[in-house]
Amino acid sequence: MTDTSVRQDSPTAPQQSAPEGGDAAPARSLGADARRQLARSPLFWVSAALISVFVLMAIWPSLFTTVSPNESILRESRSLPSSDAWFGRDFQGYDIYSRVIYGARASILVGIFTTTFTVLVGGMIGTLAAYNGGWIDGIISRITDMFFAVPFILGAILFMSALADSFTSYFGVIFKVVLALTIFGWPSLARLMRSSVLTVLPNDYIRATKALGASPWRIIRSHIIPNAMGPMIVVATINLGAYIAAEATLSFLGIGLTPPVVSWGVMINDSIVGLRTTPHMILFPSLFLSLTVLAFIMLGDAVRDAFDPKSR
Template sequence: MSDIRPGGPAIAPAESPAPRPPAKTKSSKPASLWTDAWHDLRRRPIFIISCCIIAVLVLMAVWPSLFSSIDPADARTCDLSTARQLPSAGHLFGRDNLGCDLYARTIYGAANSLKIGISTTIFAALIGSLVGLVAGYFGGAVDSVASRITEIFFAIPSILGALLIGSTFRGSGLGIWLVVIALTLLGWPMTFRIMRAAVITAKSQDFVVAARALGAGPSRIMFRHLLPNALAPVIVVATINLGGFIAAEAALSYLGVGVQPPEISWGLMIADAQARFLDAPLPLIFPAVFLSITVLAFIMLGDAVRDALDPKLR
């Protein structure tokens, strides 16, 4: 209605301003467990330090020539007349009991130690996760049989069992894979228990009940719904176990049933140097320090991942 004032023209009412379109904002998707964990890990100094150490160790294992121009596999680089020589400009760690460059052997020893540790971790995680997934989902007789089998393996001391396997099949020609097989056979039950417990907890959740009601088969439920939700604790345990497997390989090599000459590993270097430790401690100290740092780095990484994936510990 127009506004009529005495003695003046009609004035139209002021129009209300058109509403502004809502400002465009970034789509906010609900953060997943892995996204939250990654954001949390990036703020943890322990995670960053352990990742840097592991990255250097991986470079040493894959491209040892980046760190040393001496190939310890070449017998011409060893000179008995310079055995147990102290560190110098050309030999940063000195020479071992056979006159070989200790720095080059320490660098090249990382390859077998990491190869055995990573391979054992992968195989143990795959076997334990698969058996635990099946046993936890089906339960009943399947769960009982699988649990009794794992209890048999748990009753065997790890080092003693691996020592028995290694000494029995030492001449089989498997090389370092014999160590991997021995440690895998004794290492998968731990992953089995973690996966089984996580699956039993997750299979009673609403999303599993809904998937079953919609006609999803056992394989789809296990691998599309249960496995992704039960994988976090397995990753944590596998990361921590990796350091333990590397230490176990060193122990087996020290006892004479692990890596065999002419291969190089830190455990074998420690075994060779322990006889002359009082006269020349450096050939034992340097590989032992590298072994300790490697095991500690993986344990630190596992602790950081565990704290990031467990909401109760944040």
Template sequence: MSDTTQKTDTVVEDLTGPSAPAPAPQKQDKTRSLAQDAFRDLIRLPMFLISAALILGILVIAAFPSLFTSVDPLACDLSHSMEGPSGSAWFGYNFQGCDVYSQTIHGTRNSVIVGVLTTVFSLVIGGLVGVLGGYFGKWTDALLSFVTNVFFGLPLLLAAIVILNNFRDEKGMRNAGVMAVVLTLTVVGWMSMARVMRGAVMQVKQADYVAAARSLGASTTRMMFRHVLPNSITPLIVVATISLGAVIGAEATLSFLGIGIRPPAISWGVMISEAQGRISQGLHPLLFPSGMLTITVLAFIMLGDAVRDAFDPKLR
């Protein structure tokens, strides 16, 4: 009996080796979060890569215009009035003899500043109103919803024109600076973000993990900033990304109407406003700032659509 057992052990040892180590347990991959999965999908989307590259280029131009042109945008020579594109002036000259390329590059800064600051301020105000109304509900939600509806009743452009029409410079002339335009567009543009945030918070606060945290005695502040806000901020970011392009377009519209930023400050809207009355003399002073404005607005809309598709669970 012992000989049979010894032979069996010898056969097993020959098959497995005299000191074959036990296979090491494989490490299981950590479960990825929704944000990690969304980012992984984003970097595979051509629409996201193209829009992100365009936006990055626009931000670099806005931050460092001197890297792209050394020509003073306010150095004008009437002898070059309405000259077309050439080697010395890639976009030609406007009716005042100013370099259109230089003005387009330097005008990027004011247009982008208005869009970014307005979007950030609207995101903060709208996000705060939406979180408070959606989380606390009852009379708090009723009051904040009433205030939001009152502002929703104001036509955006009409309200902005009325507000900006009251800004005057030291000479008493109607002139609104960059911050005046930012604050005005914020006042008339935060409501949609409040609505989006309110709906997201009302949905998230019904989740099981929020109820579990509440039953464990988590404070209201911890509940809002640790559980509710991080899980409801995604729709707000998507709306803010799309709105940023719309805000840049709104600033251009106000400047075109002569209500927003005024010369000698430079923005794409100011350039379009100055060029539209002389289309018969040449299209180039109107074409290039309009093209930059269109590309910028389209890039932010494409980015917002890509982020929305990546973070929407229904599309995954």
């Protein structure tokens, strides 16, 4: 009869080796976990694919069409979609498909620039308020409350109306819309950044860095901002689509982007008079606008789920 105990204690028997000292697997950072989560998210890949197409349309419109957006054929005005004009033509005889392609540039530029400026302004002001506290925090909080008292779109309408006769060039009109949306869009991001920084400040590594004599700028740049930017990235991604929709709203009202600038909001404004008789003129720019906003919202949802450990 074989001695089982001897065989189990034999040096040739396979044994499972545990990590020395009980060490666990190497810990991954939040950013690494977020990237792994995004790589497994179908929502992220669908939204990223849509956004890539729209950005490519804005950067290189001639890749999608060789027809000029300002080439007018009046005898074919209001014509239905056909092989010559895939989306039909508008009242001025412009090719709607070509104008939809070229309209992506202005709309996406407004969204990107507004998001960039609101993140920079709101992030800087929110960090300043949370880090210094005291009367500085109090004054900044009251200023943001004053901006919150004015509805976002109403404030942008008033601002655009006050500057109706200025900045008439292509980039001047875009800058005017970006400026209006930035002025009334930064307070929400400033408040978000303030609350995020307040959750980071009590951590031990911040106290240790202060005790070692690091300057406030180094603490903010190297430790606070990298650990407090997660919520800002999520909200900014969603806001980018919202700013594109806000530009379309202002252009639809006739006080946003104006001709000769081509944008989806301008096209919707031009085609509203033919809503019943020629609905195709408003259908296609509205469809592309909705898909763009939806893509950025889906991307924001995917990023939020990736950066939120509670969702996993």
